[in-house]
Amino acid sequence: MSLPYDKMTNIGMLLPFLCEESKIGYEAGKTPEEIVEEFFKNHTDLQTEEQKTELLFKIIQYIERQVVLFDSIEDAAFPNLHSESDNGTVTNMYERSLQDHKLEKIREKLKDFAVKIVFTAHPTQFYPNSVQRILHDLRNAITTDSITNIDMLLQQLGKTPFVNKEKPTPIDEALSIIYYLRYVYYDTIGELFTKIKTTFGNDHFHLHEDLIQLGFWPGGDRDGNPFVTADVTKRVAEELHSAILKAYYNNLKTVRRRLSFRGVSDVLTKLSNELYSAIFRNEKITAEDILKRLDEAEKILVEQHNSLFLDLLVTFKDRVKIFGTHFATLDVRQDSRIHQQVIDTVFAKINGNSEATQEEKFNQLIQISEKVNPDDFEDIVKDTLLTVSQVSEIQQLNGLRGMNRYIISNSDAVKDVMNVYAFFKICGYQDEEINMDIVPLFETMEGLANAENVMNELYQNPIYKKHLAKRGNQQTIMLGFSDGTKDGGYLKANWEIYKAKEVLTKLSEQNGIKVVFFDGRGGPPARGGGKTHDFYASQGKTIANNKIELTIQGQTITSIFGNKEQAKYNFEQLLTAGVENDVFKNAKKDLTEKERALIIELADISYQKYSDLKAHPMFVPYLQEMSTLEYYGKTNIGSRPSKRGGGSELKFEDLRAIPFVGSWAQLKQNVPGFFGFGFAMQQLKEQGRFDEVRELYKGSDFFKTLVLNSMMSMNKTYFPLTYYIKNNPKFGAFWNVLFDEYNLSKNIMLELTGFKILQEEDPLSRKSVKIRERIVLPLLSIQQYALMKIQKGEGDLEAYGKLVTRSLFGNINASRNSA
Template sequence: MRIEKQETIYQNEVLTRFELYNSLFQTLPFQKIKYTGALLPFFTLHCEREVENQVDPKTIIEDFFEKYGQYQQGMDKVDLLFRIIQYIERRVVLFDAIEDAAFVKTGRSEDAYLLGSLVNQAASDEDLNEKIIEKLKNFSLRLVLTAHPTQFYPGEVLGIITDLTQALKNNDLDNIVLLLQQLGKTPFIKKEKPTPVDEAISLAWFLENVFYPVISTIRKQLGSNFESLESKDQIIQLGFWPGGDRDGNPNVRVESTKEVSALLRTVLFRAYYRDFRVLRRRITFRGVEQYMNNLQSVLYDNSFNPADEPENVKPYIIENLEAIKDVLTERHNGLFTELVDDLALKVKTFGCYFASIDIRQDSSILRKAHQIVREQTYPNALNKEQFDDLSEQEKNGSLQFKETTLSLDNIDDPLVADTFDVIKYIKTMQKAGGELACHRFIISNCQQASDILQLMELFLANGWNIDELPIDFVPLFETVDDLERAANVMKMLYTHPVYQKHIKERKGQTIMLGFSDSTKDGGYLRANWSIYKAKIELTAVSREHEVDLTFFDGRGGPPARGGGKTQAFYASMGSEVENNHIELTIQGQTISSLYGSFDTAHYNIEQLLQAGLASTLNPKPGDTLNDGEKALIEAMADVSHKKFLDLRHHPLFLEYLEEKSPLKFLSEINISSRPVKRNGNSKLRLEDLRAISFVTSWSQLKQGIPGFYGVGSALENAEKTGKWDDVQALYRSSGMFKTIIDNCSMAMSKINFNITSHLAEDEKYGDFWKTMKEEYERTKKYLVKISNGDSLMDEFPVDRDSIAMRERIILPLVVIQHYSIQKLSELDENDPLHKVYSKLITRTIFGIVNAGRNLA
């Protein structure tokens, strides 16, 4: 009954309203939009009917044009397709805004993950109240914003979405009409690729307009319910990768880091200054004049006249706010002290930096940099080949940890030079914003303990002190092989005397576990299980050496990259997995869909906080797996892994992706400063292809291979070997396993093999396509069976209906894209139409990606 009620509310508040306002959009006074809007319903119905009948996209488009004789000239047809794309892009925005406006009524369906319910219980249960306070004393939630290109609207469009959402909430029809007209005239496409600083500016919009008010509101809520937590500033933290993430992005240099650091400070102080102006307007009493003038000066200067070398003025701001509060309390009956408390809480939370900039670089670059350190500071230094031939024990034993100064004038490799530059510049950032402004260096592709120990030496060779090194060195384990050896790597570090002393000073160790490359490497089920198993092993070795462990999860976007129902994942951590801190990346459509408005961000941050508490305060016995359950998942992961590798090693695998998906066009869409692949000028290799590009290409194909392939075979094998009852029991008892399966169902709901069904008869790719389709049908069958439902996602009707509507909105884009790919295969590269159809493909990519916000 409850599920039916949720679905009814969603139907009334979202789907019905969308149809109403979409009809309004079709009548807007734009000649081209109006004409396209009138024609689009016929085009959409035509696409739906023909796709269902498994007609190929080229035939679908050509048959449609035959029915409308006025589009007989080639460019007229193409012009209409471009206008359809523009119209659908705006339909996606309209749907986004309507969903956001209705979120309070439709979104709070997972009561088990609400922080508020736990707070209410604690109010009448003293024992629970004490447990929550004790847990929160050592608990933190860190959300790290990344610039990974999974969705980027221009800032102007984000502003329209925000205003349109508010107008829809208020049923302000006049304003809605004006905003829809503005939307129709506002360009969605950037003509140039964004720089890393441009990406930071885009994300700063969310920091300023969403995270700033939401985090302070939640922080205030926690303080008012649990008084002993009022003095804890960092329960909720923000991290930031634009300008700091160098891994595979040669466009990020130390100048980018400097600009982004300054940008974050300026945006933050302007937010402070707006709040201060409200404060000043209310507090007009005697006794506070000097403190007010002090704050006016420091906040205004940092907002509009920033210094070249700014200082950390957080203590100064807090000191003056506390002085104002004292005067109000002693002389003015405490009037307006809540305004002072509100601003003081924000300053304590965000300091002078807003979000901590993480520095990330690949271990291969760091090893090159360390070779220079050895050459300049080690007597009788080994050359690269000799050093690389040493065992891991010999490498670590040879490190000297000297505090030296390098000569950096003649470094040929710009990435190595930048590594030294940014290591030096971190000191400047810490001076300006305090240690938390920049205190983490993430080592991508970390394969051995020496990768971290050598990085420590890079710091010591660039002005840092071994006894005062306020930097957390964070290894990133991502491939299946890296995950398997992660515990041994950390054990070697924990027993190394220099590193042992360092983590004692840092009061713990953060380990990042990436998801994207492990999926590309081993398939969906193997990636999920490898990460969970690594967490168990890393928790055990960390507890053995009494190290406070924090897992930093590289998750986000679609389930194929670790997204999906993230809160459910964290709430299901068993006692074998350390869960005192939650850290995860949020990116692309995850930012806009889960944190794009005050309501959605407030709700999802609450869910994550409660999930972290629930796994400790209300652990479910089934969430800690026994040996038999581990063996069962391991066996299924093995079957799934083999099935995925058989496909990945197929001689047509990469060729199919290049020829039938828009992979080669991803580099032409101006949404990211990052290259589509590493080693940009070389021939495409799977290992060089970025995981996001890999997942996006399969998503555009509507085949979604990384999100399901191998799962069906694993479940089928369990049934054939008499383990089906055990698998169903595991689905009911283990939140972790259930989340894996439910997220897979979500990924499957985005798949439509009918789009590419014409390839079944393709002379070259026919058998390859049929292999993928067979696994899709097998997986669908067993996902429905394990959930005891009638179809995919029966348990989540709101999510299912949202996905279905979004898929319907973008179906014409998918058809246009595959029609264009078919047309390109018939054209010579010098044909003028080749460029036109290429542009059609790149334009469809935007709309398809943006519409997938509920993949997050």
């Protein structure tokens, strides 16, 4: 209550009144406008519109800081709410393996298994770096119960701005995540590796250092982001290189403090000087150089000093093997349509015309003998060629692990992969010099349906076959959940991805290819997120399980991997989900023919229902006029534009998944997370077949996970907020379609699960959601109040527009517990 704000003394006293007015008012069917106006009348003596909007801005600022405080409290509580022996921890897996006599099987699986978390710059997190640092310190102060520190940090929070004056650049986004690499993941992954090594290792079993890997998209992902250029990519690679060397330099100080013995000390001092020169004088150093010095030190330590503190040196060596000189692997990603444009332009320039099929174009360019000069072209063509040209430079600086794949969004044909291969050839690379995996990303319903044909043709293509052999006959395939969900609805998207994985697993095995699936999972279920451990643990033996690889973004970085305890716990959950899947038999993971047929039936019915909703003439206008969609771009949280395409008319396909899903979340309707799912089950119930759905829920972990994730989405909805729309002449009928489907889905899922309330099986998450929803309820009232004023064209529209934008921040930050 005592946050130090300029010109505001009693916000902490007033806020509970607005909260109460909102709660009672919505249940009585009042509109947000009525609630806010009554609050002004009953609890303030403000007269002018300007005074009222000023108070609302102050309340927003206050609530934002309440959210930060609750984040910090929840983070600080994490170790008390989870134990070392929880399901899904390394300790739990070890105990299980002893009981079931499966220890050797686990060691066998760990030999070539890996988990990779890829950090993206997708902007679903609104805290500027300065606030993130306070959050970090506040959590520590709460953990140690330091009242003085907490008070000081809250005061700092009160005076620290939450809003970026300008959009962050891709470099800003990269540096923001590099902060986490240095101060969270360097230690977390190092400690976890040591823990697994001591738990499962023995004289015969050596744990490979690539077990837990990090990937990095900020600065490399140019899909839809014109601000990511070849220069930016190079600079981010350099920042990653510099960050890991600094982490080693600091770590080495601790090691040297203990290893002060003759001979050892000299070697480590030399290494310290070499690292310093590499960081500040740009002198070249490789991971092999560092390891050579550490081996030298180890030899002296063992032979002359009784191996004293050897574990310190070995742990440090392990980290150098894990992180190399790259820290995290920087990926390049671009849209296939941009690639086609580049190929067309280069082909026309070389041949003087563009009369050829797309297949003829890439085939001819692959055979080219002389290098194309990027400076002969302009804009995106030049930049694409420069990006490809500098890959070998980045690999020399950061090692081959520093950059080794090129991801193609919107892949739906063989040409999309072969075009990228052609880029390397026209940039002067010989076949054996292309040390890159080319990764198609299948994300739309059409792309997923095409995936089998595309990969089959690729596996048969002699040029690509040769390339794959050089890459160890391993193919990574990315599957995009968020665009899939936007395109096909929740159940259909998840089923199509599951099916695509099965088909591609079988196809790859037939061709002698080891396939790795890379999942583009978002935060909330509506973007393909939800409980990640449950998702991976539910995949049966028909899906390749060579590696778990997924994207983590926005608030999921801070909420799931934001501090050491959480990061360690969640890395363990992913690792054990993958290992246990192969080692411990569970019939509920494998779908029977009957279960499969039923899921297909449900998915098709739900897809039709969702497609009808998308085709509704009010679908896009409703989002445009009644939600916060138009305001996402004004928040300055990400460097990327909030929609594709340059036209002023808004088309469904131009909508990015984040603003699309986020706008439904701000309305508290979360439509993509459930729409059509309940309807499909109701159809079967009306046919007298609900027992079949019950059997499916009990018998299939995959289906059960989807139901529980969808219920999480519904637990975060609050339709009373928008009751007022049901009487709107333009949108009333459309709102009722949404509301009816929500009620139907909620009732039928409760009936299916036997729960009395949503998320009954996860009391911790349910409690967190409820507290957060209570904190942001007044914020939602303010946002809807401002939107209503704008819709009516009343008062100072600019001020109301700013209120809508400002209220986005707290709402999004508060919904962090979504994955």
